[in-house]
Each structure stands twice: as structure tokens, then as C-alpha cells.
Amino acid sequence: MMSLPDSDSEDELPPGWEERATDDGVVCYVNQQSKTSQWTHPRTGRSKRITGELPLGWEKYYDEQSKRFMFHNKETKQRTNIDPRLAFAVEEPTLNVAQVRQRFDSCSTALQVLHGKDLHGRVALITGANCGIGYETARSLALHGCEIILACRNLASAAEAIERIALERPAARARCRSFALDLGSLRNVQKFVEQIKQSFSHIDYLILNAGVFALPHTKTVDGLETTFQVSHLSHFYLTLQLEALFDHRTRIVVLSSESHRFANLPVENLTLQHLSPPAEKYWSMMAYNNAKLCNVLFAQELAQRWRQRGISVFSLHPGNMVSTQLSRNYWFYRLLFAIVRPFTKSLQQAAATSIYCATANELTGLSGLYFNNCYFCEPSKLSKCAALQQQLWALSERLILELMEPTTI
Incomplete structure (x- = not known):
């Protein structure tokens, strides 16, 4: 297995990886180089989930043109398809069917x-x-x-x-x-x-x-x-x-x-x-x-x-x-x-x-x-x-x- 480069933080993603959140709040990790994805962090092997309400001023809506859910900040007028709660995602126990x-x-x-x-x-x-x-x-x-x-x-x-x-x-x-x-x-x-x-x-x-x-x-x-x-x-x-x-x-x-x-x-x-x-x-x-x-x-x-x-x-x-x-x-x-x-x-x-x-x-x-x-x-x-x-x-x-x-x- 290829070893990942050293990092000051084990939670930091390796080069070429990015986080995305599904509509139901589960964090997915996407490798842009290999075009693969997984549900666990490539360094820690743990999974994360977004919890709680959207930050003050943000709203979620479905965009018919792009066919995806978007997020709008009513104060700054910013629009993005990235859930603003992603930065505060919390780790959850390893997925276990028995749970x-x-x-x-x-x-x-x-x-x-x-x-x-x-x-x-x-x-x-x-x-x-x-x-x-x-x-x-x-x-x-x-x-x-x-x-x-x-x-x-x-x-x-x-x-x-x-x-x-x-x-x-x-x-x-x-x-x-x-x-x-x-x-x-x-x-x-x-x-x-x-x-x-x-x-x-x-x-x-x-x-x-x-x-x-x-x-x-x-x-x-x-x-x-x-x-x-x-x-x-x-x-x-x-x-x-x-x-x-x-x-x-x-x-x-x-x-x-x-x-x-x-x-x-x-x-x-x-x-x-x-x-x-x-x-x-x-x-x-x-x-x-x-x-x-x-x-x-x-x-x-x-x-x-x-x-x-x-x-x-x-x-x-x-x-x-x-x-x-x-x-x-x-x-x-x-x-x-x-x-x-x-x-x-x-x-x-x-x-x-x-x-x-x-x-x-x-x-x-x-x-x-x-x-x-x-x-x-x-x-x-x-x-x-x-x-x-x-x-x-x-x-x-x-x-x-x-x-x-x-x-x-």
C-alpha cells in the first residue's frame, strides 16, 4: 500500500483529496487523481458526519438549473454547493451494521x-x-x-x-x-x-x-x-x-x-x-x-x-x-x-x-x-x-x- 506523505495534522487531507458532504450529512472523501471515493478519512480511517443547523444567515435550496442542492448566505450573497457546516463535521463511530x-x-x-x-x-x-x-x-x-x-x-x-x-x-x-x-x-x-x-x-x-x-x-x-x-x-x-x-x-x-x-x-x-x-x-x-x-x-x-x-x-x-x-x-x-x-x-x-x-x-x-x-x-x-x-x-x-x-x- 502506498504510504501517505507526512503532515502536521493527521486530520489534514493528502494532496489530491477533498471532502464532500452528502445531502443526508455524511462526509465523503474523494480522490481527484484516481477518481475514487470512500466514506472514511484516508489518514485516520474514521468517518465524519455533519450535525446541527446551518450557521446564521445561511439557507439551503434546490437549484433546478444545476440539479443540485445549493447554499446561500443571505448577508454576503455568497452561493456555493459546499455545505458550510463541513468545516465543523464531527467524527462518528466506525460504521457497524449491528448498530x-x-x-x-x-x-x-x-x-x-x-x-x-x-x-x-x-x-x-x-x-x-x-x-x-x-x-x-x-x-x-x-x-x-x-x-x-x-x-x-x-x-x-x-x-x-x-x-x-x-x-x-x-x-x-x-x-x-x-x-x-x-x-x-x-x-x-x-x-x-x-x-x-x-x-x-x-x-x-x-x-x-x-x-x-x-x-x-x-x-x-x-x-x-x-x-x-x-x-x-x-x-x-x-x-x-x-x-x-x-x-x-x-x-x-x-x-x-x-x-x-x-x-x-x-x-x-x-x-x-x-x-x-x-x-x-x-x-x-x-x-x-x-x-x-x-x-x-x-x-x-x-x-x-x-x-x-x-x-x-x-x-x-x-x-x-x-x-x-x-x-x-x-x-x-x-x-x-x-x-x-x-x-x-x-x-x-x-x-x-x-x-x-x-x-x-x-x-x-x-x-x-x-x-x-x-x-x-x-x-x-x-x-x-x-x-x-x-x-x-x-x-x-x-x-x-x-x-x-x-x-x-
Whole structure:
């Protein structure tokens, strides 16, 4: 590890580093040379937080032109994007997941999680945002001022979703935009990414919500089993292609399921046949379980790879057999979901954990956690296997390189 130059004060930043404060008061340290960021001081290894009210004469406001929060000194007329309290930030204990207090549970709704939050200036990209849990996630964020990118295969359905949101909050219509995204085609994902990069400079919340369930054995245009590609591989590709729009303010939320505990992927010698089996070895429920395990494995490995950039990555279980369109592909599951509907979460409750992972202040600086009912819990032993995480990453990367030649990942 490179040693830092001597300084009269251990709290003094090394050359090329600067302090920034997030909207929720946590201090981030940015290395301008390497373009990396972290939540701990590069010398002391400790974290800081801004506390207290703004100094006398200062006010905070959201600037529509620059799309950021600004600070204005009414006496000196000074305007800056640097929080004047930054110079008085105080050290806080080292981030420890065990110290995070549980504030919500299985009965909490997305709007309860967001109570009192102002998300103006934040941008959320949500896959499958036109219906079900994705729609409730988009709606809840939009009602609190967030700009929403609805990434959907059906643009007509996405337009209807935006209109439903606008009926509740007319101002939200201007903050919601839909883009066509077909997760069954890597080329379409690439086209979608190009459109997003042309339209946005930063993404605060990437919520990988879309998925399929109980499909008969079908293949995508790329020749892969549909459940695997839609639920994992295309989201993997999407995330890596959008990397330039992420920084320390970004949170990536991957919707998995408790079904990941019943997957049967091997710890050693993972192959494409395990992930995208032929018709004679295919069972829709196991395909779903394995895809949900891939979601957790991906989130865990991504958290490790991007930890030094300050990007938080979480995976979660939204709820058991929630009444969404997920079960639409097979009559038996439609019937089963209808029978258990009175005993399962509402869509608002099911969206709560996604919202919590994306916006909760107490999760700043944490990463790689798995959540259920708005609180972290232990994922399966298999999902924590580092060797399997790395095998899935390498296999996913190789698949994309082969399918997208000569395009690079």
C-alpha cells in the first residue's frame, strides 16, 4: 500500500483529496487523481458526519438549473454547493451494521419509509416500473420529488403508469420518463444504455426490479434460457454499462427472493448448462430459484468490487407471493397467488424494502447486505460463497463478450 506523505495534522487531507458532504450529512472523501471515493478519512480511517443547523444567515435550496442542492448566505450573497457546516463535521463511530436500529418491519409501507424525505434532485432508474412492486416503488419515490426512469418493455403500459402517478401529483409527470428496455435482448440493453447516457449524467438509485416467474422453457433472441437472462444476465450487463453514471451517492438495489435458499447451483465448476439448462433438464421453479441466487451472488460480488468507490449495493426479498403480474405465466400459480392474497403483503408493503435500501440514511457507507422486511438478515450459505460469486461473475462476463462481439463490456 502506498504510504501517505507526512503532515502536521493527521486530520489534514493528502494532496489530491477533498471532502464532500452528502445531502443526508455524511462526509465523503474523494480522490481527484484516481477518481475514487470512500466514506472514511484516508489518514485516520474514521468517518465524519455533519450535525446541527446551518450557521446564521445561511439557507439551503434546490437549484433546478444545476440539479443540485445549493447554499446561500443571505448577508454576503455568497452561493456555493459546499455545505458550510463541513468545516465543523464531527467524527462518528466506525460504521457497524449491528448498530443500525430497526425502524420498520413487514407491515411498513414504502410511503411510511419515505415520510419526511425530500428527494428532489435524485434520479432513480427502475426496471419493470410499469406494474406491481416496480410501479409502487416508482410511484412512492416520485411522490417525494424523485426523478424516475421507468425502464419497461411495454412503453404503452409505462405511459399509463406515469399518468396514474400524475393523477396523484401533477408535478410528478415532468419528473417521470419512460424508456424501452427488453431484458430478453442484450443488444436492446445496449441501446437503452446509450439513450440513458445521452439523457442523464448521474443515477442515484438503480433498482433492478424486473423478473419473470414460472415460464415454460423458452429462449431469448440471444439463445439463452429466458429466466436466467431476464432476471440476471441482462441486469448484470445493464449495471456494468451504466458504471460511468455512478459515484459515492449511488445505491444499487437488486430484488431477489427467499427462493434463493432453495437453489441448486454447484459450488465448483459452474457452467452455462447449470444457469441456462436445455428443455429436458428444465424446471421453471428451479430456474427461478437459481436466478434469485444469481441476484444475491451478483450483489455480493459487485459490493466487493465497487466498495472503494463508495457505491452501496444491496439485495433483498420483497415478500412472499405478493399479488403482482409475476404469476401470470401459469394458471396454477395464478390460482395459488389469488388464494394466499389476503395473507400476503400489499404492493406498498412489498415496495418498502426496496425503498428502504435505496434511501435510508443509516445505511450510508454499508454495502453487500441482504434485507427482508426492511432489515438485514443472513442470506443463504451458498450465496456467501466467494468462489461461486467469482465463478458467476466470470461466466456472465464471458457470455456477454461472446454474445456482444465485437462490442466490449
